[in-house]
Amino acid sequence: MPEYIPLELPENPKLAGNITHFARALRRAGLPVGTGRVIDAIRAVEAAGFSEKRDFYWTLHACFVSRPEHRRTFAQVFRLYWRDPRYLEHMMSMMIPAVRGVQEDRSAQAAEKRAAEALLDGLEAPDLSDRPEGEDDEVLIEVDASQTMSSEERLRSLDFEQMSTEEMAQARRMLSKLTLPVQPILSRRRQASLRGQVDPARTLRQAMRQGGDLHRIARRRQRPRWPNLVVLCDISGSMSQYSRVVLHFLHAVSNARGAGWARVHAFTFGTRLTNITRHLHQRDVDAALAAAGAEAQDWEGGTRIGACLEAFNRDWSRRVMGQGAVVLVITDGLDRDDPDHLARQMERLHLSARRLIWLNPLLRWEGFAPRARGIAAMLPHVDSFRAGHSIASLQELAAVISRPDDMGEKARLMQMIETPD
Numbered sequence: 001m002p003e004y005i006p007l008e009l010p011e012n013p014k015l016a017g018n019i020t021h022f023a024r025a026l027r028r029a030g031l032p033v034g035t036g037r038v039i040d041a042i043r044a045v046e047a048a049g050f051s052e053k054r055d056f057y058w059t060l061h062a063c064f065v066s067r068p069e070h071r072r073t074f075a076q077v078f079r080l081y082w083r084d085p086r087y088l089e090h091m092m093s094m095m096i097p098a099v100r101g102v103q104e105d106r107s108a109q110a111a112e113k114r115a116a117e118a119l120l121d122g123l124e125a126p127d128l129s130d131r132p133e134g135e136d137d138e139v140l141i142e143v144d145a146s147q148t149m150s151s152e153e154r155l156r157s158l159d160f161e162q163m164s165t166e167e168m169a170q171a172r173r174m175l176s177k178l179t180l181p182v183q184p185i186l187s188r189r190r191q192a193s194l195r196g197q198v199d200p201a202r203t204l205r206q207a208m209r210q211g212g213d214l215h216r217i218a219r220r221r222q223r224p225r226w227p228n229l230v231v232l233c234d235i236s237g238s239m240s241q242y243s244r245v246v247l248h249f250l251h252a253v254s255n256a257r258g259a260g261w262a263r264v265h266a267f268t269f270g271t272r273l274t275n276i277t278r279h280l281h282q283r284d285v286d287a288a289l290a291a292a293g294a295e296a297q298d299w300e301g302g303t304r305i306g307a308c309l310e311a312f313n314r315d316w317s318r319r320v321m322g323q324g325a326v327v328l329v330i331t332d333g334l335d336r337d338d339p340d341h342l343a344r345q346m347e348r349l350h351l352s353a354r355r356l357i358w359l360n361p362l363l364r365w366e367g368f369a370p371r372a373r374g375i376a377a378m379l380p381h382v383d384s385f386r387a388g389h390s391i392a393s394l395q396e397l398a399a400v401i402s403r404p405d406d407m408g409e410k411a412r413l414m415q416m417i418e419t420p421d
Contacts, residue, residue: 016042022081023064029077030165031070037063053082068299069240156392159364160245168245174391175249176285179256183402184224185324185354196221226262227324227354229253232312234331235296236270236303242361242389243268244289246330247280249394251288254280265320269308270298275316305335305374306342313348324354326401330388332362335374342374346381355404356381359388359397363409370413379417385410 023038041063050056057078065074155163155171163171192202202218231250235243247266254264268274274296282288293299321327327349335342350356358378362368364387370376379385384400386408387393400406 015045019045019060022060022077025077025081026064026074028165029073031064031073032066033064056082067293069244069293071300072241156395157390159389160361161241161389171245171391172248172285175245175394176252178249178252178391178394178398180229180253180261180398180401182227182229182261182326184226186222187225189223190220191223193219193221195219225323227326228320228322229261229264229328230320230325230353231264231266231328231330232309233266233268234270234303234305235268235299235301237300238303238332238334239330239361240300243330246359246388246394247276247289247292248285251280251285255283262323263320265316265325266292267312267316268292268296268298269305269312270296270301271304271308272298273308273311273315274298303331303335304337305331305333305378306337306345309342309345309349313345313352317349317352321352325352327353327356328359329356329378329382330359332360333358333375333378334372337374339373339377343377343381346378350381350383355383355401357384357386357397357401357408358382359386359393361387361389363387364389364393368413370417376417379410379413382410384408385413 019041020038023033023041027033041060044059044063045056048055048059050059060078061071061074065071155167155174158167158171160168160171190197190199192199196219199218199220202220203214203216206216206218207214231246233239233243233246233250247268250264250266253261254266264280265275265277266280268276276292276295279288279291279295282291329349360375363385370379383404384406386397386400388397400408
């Protein structure tokens with residue numbers, strides 16, 4: 001264990017105290033920040049110094065962030081704690097919708113709500129009931145909506161990226177109970193059955209055992225078999241928050257008994273393709289996702305969808321796509337590589353799959369249009385195009401995954417591509 005010499009603080013140690021409070025906020029937001037890291041951060045700032053906020057940011061970042069998934073939370077807590085001069089008012093307005101004025105007319109950014117909760121831990125909403133009459137000319141209309149929607153129903157429709165730490169934990173508990181049922185496929189092989197087609201060979205064999213007398217006609221039917229589920233999940237910077245939740249859901253699907261899938265194969269991709277199938281078979285979800293995160297080294301990096309699909313088609317398609325596999329592609333489709341190459345790889349993947357479903361969290365926006373080149377290149381080669389940003393969207397996927405006629409939003413968006421403005 002390293003030994004620390006006595007830490008010499010300045011005569012007015014406000015910065016050291018602020019770093020300590022900042023570390024507490026990070027800990028409440030979910031980062032594993034202990035006393036040792038706080039001391040390291042104070043020492044690092046003292047040793048490196050800073051003349052710009054950027055230098056101060058990266059010094060603290062090096063001390064407090066040890067995993068890629070913590071970068072966004074750290075950035076939001078840092079922005080609210082150190083950079084925004086009205087951060088307290090902003091967070092109060094964001095956490096308490098009744099307070100207007102400083103609240104921005106937009107949804108909270110990724111991890112911003114968790115950062116606000118961490119910094120406002122223990123604070124309560126101001127009580128406006130004792131306000132003197134005549135202080136404000138506006139008429140306050142109170143509506144009791146406590147019975148209009150339960151917390152669970154609201155959580156189903158809430159965007160994963162806008163969830164707080166507590167809401168995310170509750171969402172993961174709900175996803176752990178969610179199943180992804182699939183209908184069996186009738187194979188060419190047949191098995192004995194009380195009903196079905198006549199089985200002449202077995203009927204004659206039974207008759208020969210009875211001296212040639214035909215006592216019963218044997219019948220047979222097609223044997224059902226279960227398809228494989230193949231998941232290709234984007235873990236680039238724009239998809240990291242959604243990817244973690246979806247992988248949590250896939251862990252539950254992989255370990256569900258009697259769900260119907262012969263085998264669940266999971267791959268992550270950003271700048272490279274990574275097979276994480278064996279990690280999802282671990283019973284403990286935290287250990288499984290930690291192992292998957294350690295295996296995939298390109299978390300929150302760039303995106304090369306075409307190159308990763310080419311690697312899958314070349315190295316893994318024949319191994320995992322046999323016998324009518326269903327493929328889920330989870331990505332926002334924002335790729336800067338050659339769109340023609342991406343289209344060719346998507347076409348090849350589509351031809352190998354029994355059914356190809358694309359989940360895109362960008363579809364949650366009401367004005368979504370396939371203007372990006374990557375989206376326009378991928379869309380014609382999928383069977384169904386659906387949103388994947390909330391629990392409700394995953395529940396809808398579970399309801400339609402076995403319906404061959406379901407296209408989601410593909411038909412509407414294909415019309416926009418074929419008839420541009």
